Amino acid sequence: MQKIGVFVCHCGSNIAATVDVKKVAKMALKEPGVCHAEDYPYMCSEAGQSRIAAAIAEKGLTGIVVCSCSPRMHEATFRKAAERCGLNPYMVEIANLREHCSWIHKDMEEATEKAVILMRAAVAKVHLNTPLQAGESAVTKRALVIGGGIAGIQTAIDIADAGYKVDIVEKTPSIGGRMSQLDKTFPTLDCSACILTPKMVEAAAHENITIHTYSEVEKVSGFVGNFTVDIRKKARMVDMTKCTGCGVCQEKCPSRKTANEFNRGLNTRSAIYTPFAQAIPNVPVIDTESCIKFKTGKCGVCAAVCQAGAIDYKQQDEIITETYGAIVVATGFDTIKLDKYGEYAYGQSKDVITSLELERIMNAAGPTKGHLERLSDGKAPKEIVFIQCVGSRCSDDRGKPYCSKICCMYTAKHAMLIRDKYPDVNVTVFYIDVRTPGKNFDEFYRRAVEDYGVNYVKGQVGKVAPQPDGSLLVQGVDLLDNKQILKKADMVVLATAIEPNPDARKIATMLTASIDTNNFLTEAHPKLRPVESPTAGVFLSGVCQGPKDIPETVAQAGAAAVKVIGLLAKDKLKTNPCTAQADELLCNGCSTCANVCPYGAITYEVRLVNDHGIREERRVASVNSALCQGCGACTVACPSGAMDLQGFSNRQIIAEVDAICR
Amino acid sequence: MSKQSELIAEISGVNPLKCMKCGKCSASCPSFNEMDIKPHQFVSYIQRDDIEALTASKSLYKCLSCFACVERCPRGVKPGKLIDAARQLVLRQRGQEYLSPDEVPALLDEETPQQLLMSAFRKYRR
Ligand SMILES: Cc1cc2nc3c(=O)[nH]c(=O)nc-3n(C[C@H](O)[C@H](O)[C@H](O)COP(=O)(O)OP(=O)(O)OC[C@H]3O[C@@H](n4cnc5c(N)ncnc54)[C@H](O)[C@@H]3O)c2cc1C
Ligand code: SF4
Ligand code: SF4
Ligand code: SF4
Numbered sequence: 001m002q003k004i005g006v007f008v009c010h011c012g013s014n015i016a017a018t019v020d021v022k023k024v025a026k027m028a029l030k031e032p033g034v035c036h037a038e039d040y041p042y043m044c045s046e047a048g049q050s051r052i053a054a055a056i057a058e059k060g061l062t063g064i065v066v067c068s069c070s071p072r073m074h075e076a077t078f079r080k081a082a083e084r085c086g087l088n089p090y091m092v093e094i095a096n097l098r099e100h101c102s103w104i105h106k107d108m109e110e111a112t113e114k115a116v117i118l119m120r121a122a123v124a125k126v127h128l129n130t131p132l133q134a135g136e137s138a139v140t141k142r143a144l145v146i147g148g149g150i151a152g153i154q155t156a157i158d159i160a161d162a163g164y165k166v167d168i169v170e171k172t173p174s175i176g177g178r179m180s181q182l183d184k185t186f187p188t189l190d191c192s193a194c195i196l197t198p199k200m201v202e203a204a205a206h207e208n209i210t211i212h213t214y215s216e217v218e219k220v221s222g223f224v225g226n227f228t229v230d231i232r233k234k235a236r237m238v239d240m241t242k243c244t245g246c247g248v249c250q251e252k253c254p255s256r257k258t259a260n261e262f263n264r265g266l267n268t269r270s271a272i273y274t275p276f277a278q279a280i281p282n283v284p285v286i287d288t289e290s291c292i293k294f295k296t297g298k299c300g301v302c303a304a305v306c307q308a309g310a311i312d313y314k315q316q317d318e319i320i321t322e323t324y325g326a327i328v329v330a331t332g333f334d335t336i337k338l339d340k341y342g343e344y345a346y347g348q349s350k351d352v353i354t355s356l357e358l359e360r361i362m363n364a365a366g367p368t369k370g371h372l373e374r375l376s377d378g379k380a381p382k383e384i385v386f387i388q389c390v391g392s393r394c395s396d397d398r399g400k401p402y403c404s405k406i407c408c409m410y411t412a413k414h415a416m417l418i419r420d421k422y423p424d425v426n427v428t429v430f431y432i433d434v435r436t437p438g439k440n441f442d443e444f445y446r447r448a449v450e451d452y453g454v455n456y457v458k459g460q461v462g463k464v465a466p467q468p469d470g471s472l473l474v475q476g477v478d479l480l481d482n483k484q485i486l487k488k489a490d491m492v493v494l495a496t497a498i499e500p501n502p503d504a505r506k507i508a509t510m511l512t513a514s515i516d517t518n519n520f521l522t523e524a525h526p527k528l529r530p531v532e533s534p535t536a537g538v539f540l541s542g543v544c545q546g547p548k549d550i551p552e553t554v555a556q557a558g559a560a561a562v563k564v565i566g567l568l569a570k571d572k573l574k575t576n577p578c579t580a581q582a583d584e585l586l587c588n589g590c591s592t593c594a595n596v597c598p599y600g601a602i603t604y605e606v607r608l609v610n611d612h613g614i615r616e617e618r619r620v621a622s623v624n625s626a627l628c629q630g631c632g633a634c635t636v637a638c639p640s641g642a643m644d645l646q647g648f649s650n651r652q653i654i655a656e657v658d659a660i661c662r
Numbered sequence: 663m664s665k666q667s668e669l670i671a672e673i674s675g676v677n678p679l680k681c682m683k684c685g686k687c688s689a690s691c692p693s694f695n696e697m698d699i700k701p702h703q704f705v706s707y708i709q710r711d712d713i714e715a716l717t718a719s720k721s722l723y724k725c726l727s728c729f730a731c732v733e734r735c736p737r738g739v740k741p742g743k744l745i746d747a748a749r750q751l752v753l754r755q756r757g758q759e760y761l762s763p764d765e766v767p768a769l770l771d772e773e774t775p776q777q778l779l780m781s782a783f784r785k786y787r788r
C-alpha cells in the first residue's frame with residue numbers, strides 16, 4: 001500500500017475563491033492510503049514546497065498528489081521538489097483544480113464536489129504509479145533554419161556567433177526574403193537593401209553558416225537533439241564552384257518572357273537569372289520551364305557565352321541528409337490573392353496595385369527604375385488613393401480575420417515618400433483605424449498628415465471603377481462627415497493582407513509542429529514561450545508565427561537563437577520515460593500501432609515468445625523509446641490491448657475513471 | 663434589447679455586434695445620398711435600440727435591395743438584411759396585404775432572383 005500525501009493549493013484566490021480547499025483536504029483523508037492532507041495559499045512557493053518536503057520526511061510518503069493549477073504549469077516544479085526529498089519524480093500526480101475546475105465554474109458547492117472527484121482520481125492513479133527513470137540522449141550540435149528571410153538570417157547569425165554550426169535552407173535562388181523587395185523601411189526610412197545586404201554578406205561569409213539556396217526540406221525524422229533531415233538541392237544547372245557571377249548569360253539569354261517573381265510579375269526576366277543584383281549567392285539558376293534548351297533542345301547560348309564553363313544542363317537534384325539538434329522555422333509570408341475582391345478592380349486595371357508592387361515600382365532596381373508611373377500608360381499619376389485593410393479584419397471567407405499589423409505603417413511610409421519626391425501628387429488614404437503602436441510609430445504617421453499633407457479619410461472604399469478615359473473612379477465614404485465620396489484617381493494602392501507562406505502547413509506537418517486556423521505556427525505559450533513550438537526542439541522566428549515588422553522580426557529571431565543555443569549547449573538531454581511498451585504475449589503483429597504512430601517509433605521484429613509454455617516465433621511490435629513521445633495513439637489503436645504507456649497505463653486510466661464514477 | 667430589435671435580429675439573422683464600423687456598406691450603397699439614415703447607421707440604430715427612428719426613416723424605401731452592402735461587408739453583418747427586416751416590421755404593424763400568394767406564380771420571371779422579388783414587393787407596394 002502506498003502512503004500518499006495530498007496538498008491542496010489555494011493559488012491565491014484563483015482556486016480558493018471557488019473551491020472549498022479545506023473541504024478537499026478533509027475529504028482526501030478519507031481516501032485509502034492517504035495519510036497526510038493539507039492546504040496552503042501557494043504550494044509552488046518556497047514555503048509551499050518545503051511543507052511538501054517536511055511531510056515526505058515525517059510521514060515517509062511514497063507518493064503525492066498536488067491539487068493545483070495545470071500540470072503544464074507546475075508539474076515539473078513539484079516533481080523536482082519530490083526528487084530533492086528522494087522520492088521518484090514520477091510518483092507525483094497533479095489534480096488540476098484551476099483550469100479544469102475553479103476557472104470554469106461559478107458555484108462553490110458544485111466546484112468543490114468536482115474538485116474532490118479530481119483529487120480522488122489522482123489518488124487512485126498514484127496507487128498504481130511506479131518509479132520511472134528518465135533516459136539520456138545526446139545532442140547534435142548543429143541547427144537548421146528553414147527560410148532565409150531577415151528572420152532566418154538573423155537567427156542563423158546569432159546561433160553561429162555563439163560558436164555553433166547552422167545551415168540555412170532557402171527555397172528561392174537567394175536569401176533575403178521579402179525585405180530584399182522593399183524600397184525604404186519605416187520608421188527611419190533607411191533603404192532596405194542598405195541594411196539587409198550587409199547581413200546577407202555576413203551570413204554567407206560566416207565560418208559557422210552553410211547556406212543551401214534553391215533547396216527545400218523534404219523529410220524530417222527524429223526528435224529534439226537528434227533530428228535527421230533530407231534536403232533537396234534543386235538543380236541550378238549552373239556549377240556553383242565555377243560561376244564567377246559575371247551575369248553575361250542573363251544578358252544574352254534569348255528567352256526573356258517569364259514573369260519576374262521578384263518584381264511581383266510587373267516585368268519579365270530571362271530563363272537563366274538571379275532574382276536581384278545583390279543576390280546571395282550571386283550564381284544564377286536556369287528556370288527549366290522557360291529555358292529554350294530544355295523545351296526544344298536548341299539554344300545553349302548561355303553555355304556558349306559562359307567564360308567559366310559553369311553551365312551544366314545535365315545537373316540533377318541532389319538530396320543531402322544531415323542531422324541537427326534544433327530546427328528553426330522562418331518561412332515568412334506572402335500577400336493574399338485578391339481574386340475574391342472584384343470591387344477593387346485589381347486584375348481589371350493595371351493601375352490598381354498592391355503595396356508590395358508599389359515597393360517594387362518605387363525601387364530604383366524595379367520595373368520602372370524607381371519612377372512613379374502608371375503601369376497602363378507610363379504616365380505620372382497626379383491623384384493616388386490608398387485603401388487600408390484589404391482582406392484583413394474580414395470574418396467572411398474572402399479574407400483573413402486578423403489585422404496584418406504592418407500596413408498602417410507602410411502606407412504612411414508610402415504616402416510620405418510620394419509626397420516628398422512628387423509634391424504635386426495628391427495622396428488620399430481610406431482607413432478604418434490607423435493602428436500605429438510602437439516606438440516612434442504614431443509620430444511617424446502624424447508626420448505624414450501634418451508635414452506631408454496626406455489626406456486621411458476615415459471610411460472604406462466600396463468600389464473602384466475603371467473609366468473609359470483610363471482613370472479610376474473611387475467610391476468611398478467619409479464616416480466623420482457622413483458623406484459619400486466620388487474621387488477620380490490615377491492609381492489605387494491596396495494595403496493587401498498578409499498570410500503565412502503556403503508552405504507553412506507542409507513544413508509544420510513534417511515537424512509535427514502545431515499550426516493555427518490561419519496557418520501561422522503556434523507558439524508553446526502565447527505569453528511565456530513565444531518563440532518555441534510545442535514540439536520540443538522546434539523554434540519559431542519571424543512572420544511565420546504571426547504578423548510583424550522588421551524590428552519585431554529581428555528581436556524574435558534573436559530570442560529564437562537564444563533558445564537554440566540553450567539547447568545546443570547541453571551535452572545530454574533527459575528523455576521522457578513515459579513511453580509505450582508492447583506486451584509480446586498480447587501483440588498479434590497486426591501493424592495497427594505502427595500506422596498511427598506520428599513519430600515512426602514502432603517497428604516489428606520476429607521474436608521467440610514463450611506463451612504459457614508454448615514456445616514459438618512471433619512477429620511483435622517493438623517501440624524505440626528514444627523516438628516515442630508518449631502521445632498514446634498506439635495504446636488506443638491496438639485492438640488486442642498489447643500497447644501500454646508507462647506512467648499512463650491502461651490500469652491507471654481505468655482506476656481514475658472508476659474513482660470518478662464512484 | 664427591446665422586443666422589436668429582437669424581432670429584427672430574428673427576421674434578418676444578423677448579429678449587429680459584429681459590425682466594426684468600417685463604412686464599407688455606406689461606401690458601396692448606390693442610394694446613399696437619398697437616405698436620411700445611412701447603411702452603416704442602421705447597425706448602430708439597432709445596437710442602441712432606436713427602432714422607432716429606423717422604422718420612420720425614408721431609407722427603408724430608398725434601399726434598392728441591390729445587396730452590395732451584404733456582399734461586401736467584411737464582417738458578414740449584412741446591413742441590407744437589417745433594412746429588409748425593419749421594413750417588414752412596418753408591414754407587419756399595419757397588416758396590409760396587397761398581393762395574395764396565389765397571384766405570385768403568374769408574375770414570376772425565371773431570370774429574376776426570388777430574393778429580389780420579395781424585396782421589391784415589400785417596398786413598392788407603398
Ligand atoms: C508592402 C510591404 C512593406 C513593408 N515595409 C516594411 C517597412 O518599411 N518596415 C518594416 O519594419 N517592415 C516592413 N514590412 C514587413 C517585412 O517585410 C517583414 O517584417 C519581414 O520581411 C519578415 O521577415 P521574415 O524573414 O519573417 O519573412 P520573409 O521575408 O517572408 O522570409 C521568409 C523566407 O523563407 C523562405 N521560405 C518560405 N518557405 C520556405 C520553405 N518551405 N523552404 C525554404 N525556404 C522557405 C522564403 O522564400 C523567404 O526567403 C513590409 C511588408 C510589406 C508586405
Ligand atoms: S556566365 Fe557563367 S560565370 Fe557568368 S554568371 Fe553565368 S554561369 Fe556564372
Ligand atoms: S539555354 Fe536556356 S537559359 Fe541558356 S540562354 Fe538558352 S534559353 Fe537562356
Ligand atoms: S495594420 Fe492597419 S491597414 Fe493593416 S490590417 Fe491592421 S488596421 Fe488594417
Ligand code: SF4
Nearest residue numbers: 681682684685687735
Ligand atoms: S460594412 Fe459591415 S462592418 Fe462595415 S460598417 Fe457596414 S455593416 Fe459594419
